Amino acid sequence: MAHAVSRTANAHGGHGAGHGGGHHDEHHDQESLKTFGFWLFLITDVILFGTLFATYVVLRFSTDGGPTGAELIEINGIIVSTFILLTSSFTSGIAVLEMNKGNKRGLIGWLAITALLGASFVFLEVNEFMHLVHEGATIGTSAYWSAFFTLVGIHGLHVSLGLVWMISIMLQLGRRGITPVTKRKVSIISLYWHFLDVVWIFVFTIVYLMGVM
Amino acid sequence: MLDKIKDFASEFFVTGDPLILGAQVSIGLSVVAIIFTLTFFKKWRWLWTEWLTTVDHKKIGIMYVIASLLMLFRGGVDALLMRVQLAAPQLDFLQAEHYNQIFTTHGVIMILFMAMPLMFGLFNLVVPLQIGARDVAFPFLNSLSFWMFFFGAMLFNVSFIIGGSPDAGWLAYPPLSELSGSPGLGQDFYIWGIQISGIGSLATGINFVVTILKMRAPGMKLMKMPMFVWSVLSSCITIMFAFPILTVTLFLLFIDRYLGAHFFTLDGAGNPMMYINLIWMWGHPEVYIIVLPAFGIFSEVVSTFSKKKLFGYKSMVFALMSISFLSFFTWAHHFFTMGSGANVNAFFALTTMLIAIPTGVKVFNWLFTMFRGRITFTTPMMWAVAFIPCFVIGGMTGVLLSVAPADFQFHNSYFLIAHFHQVIIGGVVFGFFAGLYYWWPKVFGFRLHEGLGKWAFWFWNIGFYVCFMPQYALGLMGMTRRVNTYDFDMGWQPLNVVSTVGGFLMGIAFLFQVWQIAHSIRFYKKEQNGDAWDGRTLEWSIPSPAPLYNFARLPQVTDQDDWWEEKQRIARGEPVKPLTPLEPIHMPKNSGIPFIMSLCWFTAGFGFVWDWLWMAIPGLIGVAICMLVRSFSYDTDYYISVQEIERTEAALRGSK
Numbered sequence: 001m002a003h004a005v006s007r008t009a010n011a012h013g014g015h016g017a018g019h020g021g022g023h024h025d026e027h028h029d030q031e032s033l034k035t036f037g038f039w040l041f042l043i044t045d046v047i048l049f050g051t052l053f054a055t056y057v058v059l060r061f062s063t064d065g066g067p068t069g070a071e072l073i074e075i076n077g078i079i080v081s082t083f084i085l086l087t088s089s090f091t092s093g094i095a096v097l098e099m100n101k102g103n104k105r106g107l108i109g110w111l112a113i114t115a116l117l118g119a120s121f122v123f124l125e126v127n128e129f130m131h132l133v134h135e136g137a138t139i140g141t142s143a144y145w146s147a148f149f150t151l152v153g154i155h156g157l158h159v160s161l162g163l164v165w166m167i168s169i170m171l172q173l174g175r176r177g178i179t180p181v182t183k184r185k186v187s188i189i190s191l192y193w194h195f196l197d198v199v200w201i202f203v204f205t206i207v208y209l210m211g212v213m
Numbered sequence: 214m215l216d217k218i219k220d221f222a223s224e225f226f227v228t229g230d231p232l233i234l235g236a237q238v239s240i241g242l243s244v245v246a247i248i249f250t251l252t253f254f255k256k257w258r259w260l261w262t263e264w265l266t267t268v269d270h271k272k273i274g275i276m277y278v279i280a281s282l283l284m285l286f287r288g289g290v291d292a293l294l295m296r297v298q299l300a301a302p303q304l305d306f307l308q309a310e311h312y313n314q315i316f317t318t319h320g321v322i323m324i325l326f327m328a329m330p331l332m333f334g335l336f337n338l339v340v341p342l343q344i345g346a347r348d349v350a351f352p353f354l355n356s357l358s359f360w361m362f363f364f365g366a367m368l369f370n371v372s373f374i375i376g377g378s379p380d381a382g383w384l385a386y387p388p389l390s391e392l393s394g395s396p397g398l399g400q401d402f403y404i405w406g407i408q409i410s411g412i413g414s415l416a417t418g419i420n421f422v423v424t425i426l427k428m429r430a431p432g433m434k435l436m437k438m439p440m441f442v443w444s445v446l447s448s449c450i451t452i453m454f455a456f457p458i459l460t461v462t463l464f465l466l467f468i469d470r471y472l473g474a475h476f477f478t479l480d481g482a483g484n485p486m487m488y489i490n491l492i493w494m495w496g497h498p499e500v501y502i503i504v505l506p507a508f509g510i511f512s513e514v515v516s517t518f519s520k521k522k523l524f525g526y527k528s529m530v531f532a533l534m535s536i537s538f539l540s541f542f543t544w545a546h547h548f549f550t551m552g553s554g555a556n557v558n559a560f561f562a563l564t565t566m567l568i569a570i571p572t573g574v575k576v577f578n579w580l581f582t583m584f585r586g587r588i589t590f591t592t593p594m595m596w597a598v599a600f601i602p603c604f605v606i607g608g609m610t611g612v613l614l615s616v617a618p619a620d621f622q623f624h625n626s627y628f629l630i631a632h633f634h635q636v637i638i639g640g641v642v643f644g645f646f647a648g649l650y651y652w653w654p655k656v657f658g659f660r661l662h663e664g665l666g667k668w669a670f671w672f673w674n675i676g677f678y679v680c681f682m683p684q685y686a687l688g689l690m691g692m693t694r695r696v697n698t699y700d701f702d703m704g705w706q707p708l709n710v711v712s713t714v715g716g717f718l719m720g721i722a723f724l725f726q727v728w729q730i731a732h733s734i735r736f737y738k739k740e741q742n743g744d745a746w747d748g749r750t751l752e753w754s755i756p757s758p759a760p761l762y763n764f765a766r767l768p769q770v771t772d773q774d775d776w777w778e779e780k781q782r783i784a785r786g787e788p789v790k791p792l793t794p795l796e797p798i799h800m801p802k803n804s805g806i807p808f809i810m811s812l813c814w815f816t817a818g819f820g821f822v823w824d825w826l827w828m829a830i831p832g833l834i835g836v837a838i839c840m841l842v843r844s845f846s847y848d849t850d851y852y853i854s855v856q857e858i859e860r861t862e863a864a865l866r867g868s869k
Contacts, residue, residue, distance in 0.1 A: 033351075034351070036426075036427060037351060037419055037420070040419045041419055044415060044418075044419065044453050044454075044456070044457045045457070047453075047454055047458060048461055051458050051461040052461060055461075055476065055491075058484065059476070059484065059487075062475075062484065063482065064475070064481050139472050139474045140473035140474055141481070142475055142481050142482050143474075143475040143476060143481055143482040143483045143484065144482070146468070146469075146481075146483075147476070150468065150476075164837070165844075168844050168845070169844075171845075172844070172845065176847070
């Protein structure tokens with residue numbers, strides 16, 4: 001924070017620059033601090049998902065004589081939603097590119113498309129869960145289904161929270177335009193979005209491909 | 214209608230135990246007294262603006278310390294109740310059910326609501342000052358962490374009088390902690406209390422890693438950091454990797470209980486042993502999380518009071534970091550008896566023994582720092598000196614426990630109880646006391662009475678050995694943990710009586726500490742010099758207590774123990790570092806959101822405990838609203854002008 005200002009100021013060789021100039025550097029520095037903090041948060045989120053994956057792997061055969069994943073899960077729907085989420089990661093990347101060009105409309109537009117794709121992913125997931133419950137697999141059916149619904153559901157919860165967050169950032173962008181602060185917010189949400197995409201690739205591989213096919 | 218209320222109240226409040234009734238009455242009276250005092254002296258606004266909404270790391274640190282000392286009292290009373298119950302065979306002082314609750318809450322409170330917040334308090338009070346920063350990296354998040362801890366702790370503690378305490382042990386092993394074994398609400402209080410405060414701890418971990426890596430004063434290279442800062446870094450990195458596992462584990466237990474899932478149940482193909490693996494993957498690193506900062510404190514204290522540079526700085530850094538790494542590979546030594554097979558047990562026995570190596574390195578470093586030093590036996594130094602033999606013995610009994618085949622004998626006996634109390638009291642508690650005594654003048658601007666401190670010290674130490682040495686023998690005689698009563702013919706009574714006496718000696722020691730603080734406030738004498746102990750590191754270069762912005766000018770660091778070197782230069786008459794001109798200081802604004810948001814978490818947790826969705830859902834919505842309000846507020850900081858800094862500094866330095 002403040003000490004960072006004077007460090008930058010020192011690097012420029014003096015304090016005479018006055019603090020008018022310092023303001024800008026400082027925002028810049030504070031924003032990079034927050035981005036770094038978010039990276040560390042993502043590390044903790046990796047551990048969180050890692051624990052859930054480990055739990056799933058331990059319990060993958062614990063179906064207690066009840067239905068297995070291979071019997072009930074319809075893989076085609078999952079492939080569709082996988083592609084939707086991957087595309088949304090791509091569009092969030094374009095949004096950041098638009099931001100770097102300084103194009104506010106483009107930025108908000110691509111974020112909106114990302115959010116729409118994310119919402120359809122969540123919609124498909126809820127549908128899938130309803131289908132499974134209808135077929136008789138609930139979170140209380142067996143340890144396998146507990147682990148399945150928890151792992152996939154917590155990923156879905158992450159996506160849903162990301163949606164609320166993304167919409168709030170779009171509103172802030174609309175009000176304030178592209179500033180160092182909103183810029184940092186967009187970079188962080190896009191980081192988060194890519195992260196969820198990577199986690200989904202593991203969910204898709206371990207839960208669906210290895211568990212079902 | 215009246216009957217309905219009566220029914221509800223008898224379910225809502227814990228009834229039928231005179232001890233608890235007494236506690237309920239006294240808690241009720243204290244609440245009334247606090248509200249009355251605050252209203253009478255018109256202090257509500259002061260409380261809100263100065264404390265509840267503060268983002269100042271120094272005030273947050275003080276609140277952590279106060280809360281943890283209160284929790285030390287509660288946990289200590291739990292311990293003494295247990296010691297009374299065990300003093301004679303077949304005593305009826307505590308019913309079995311009540312005894313179970315007390316050992317559960319004693320463990321949880323001492324580790325999570327006493328040791329952790331006392332540690333976070335010291336992080337907050339010291340780290341920014343030692344690295345020459347004006348606050349932590351994320352002051353708002355820091356305040357949020359504190360209030361999450363506070364409300365989590367309150368949620369846990371309220372179970373004592375409302376709904377019923379948890380009674381499935383401090384780590385709540387399933388299937389006992391499942392709905393089938395613990396149908397009451399206590400276990401839900403346990404889950405939510407720890408969950409809420411655990412999220413706060415995780416945030417603190419991230420906050421301090423960023424603070425230490427990114428906010429050091431110019432010139433302070435990593436290898437020039439004070440050793441306490443290194444220990445905080447290693448502890449916080451461990452937090453980052455361990456606490457998410459706790460979050461998940463408690464969440465899985467919650468959905469087992471709440472939604473009828475089958476992670477750890479005996480039916481539905483659940484696997485209770487998986488919980489025990491998961492909880493110790495967090496739990497073992499957790500004990501290193503709390504002890505590593507204590508190691509850092511000892512390094513500072515030993516070096517300051519021996520008037521010598523710390524011996525073996527690099528090896529100390531290496532030892533801290535390797536302990537934090539190895540701590541993730543020892544978890545299964547908590548259940549060698551689970552039957553994972555000889556190879557698994559051998560692996561975990563070896564990793565456990567490996568940790569003794571870096572720990573031994575540290576002990577030698579402290580001894581060599583003292584060797585040929587000019588030692589002064591102030592209270593902080595006495596705690597540090599007493600720690601060394603205590604921790605060495607505790608460590609060696611730990612190595613005995615790590616021998617997997619032998620552990621089948623020691624497992625869950627009083628030998629284990631004696632071991633972990635020896636390393637946690639002898640290591641963590643002694644360490645945090647040393648730190649508290651050492652930094653007290655810096656934090657509050659007055660010294661604690663040394664004489665009373667020494668009485669407390671001797672009572673603690675003698676009490677400790679009298680209490681826990683007999684327990685090693687009791688363990689070998691076959692007494693297992695968590696028994697609430699034993700028969701006359703076991704021959705355990707004499708040693709148990711000795712142990713109980715020791716417990717009460719420590720209770721007296723705590724009273725001495727309370728007296729010491731009260732006495733020192735009563736005879737308040739302002740600390741005239743910011744450098745109370747002729748210290749070595751940056752925090753001693755500024756007035757006590759530190760001004761809001763800590764450093765009027767950011768220090769330019771050139772050496773390890775920079776302040777000491779600067780004093781040497783001044784003494785030799787060499788030119789001191791030139792003063793840079795003052796600049797406006799950028800500061801975060803206070804915010805009420807952390808308090809309100811944590812209160813919403815408390816509401817949500819309380820709602821889930823009672824399965825009152827009408828309460829839980831608004832609570833969660835409140836949390837979401839708080840986050841959005843924060844996200845939409847851009848006016849979160851301000852500047853302190855140069856004139857104001859000059860005024861403050863003149864007043865502080867003038868009072869010298």
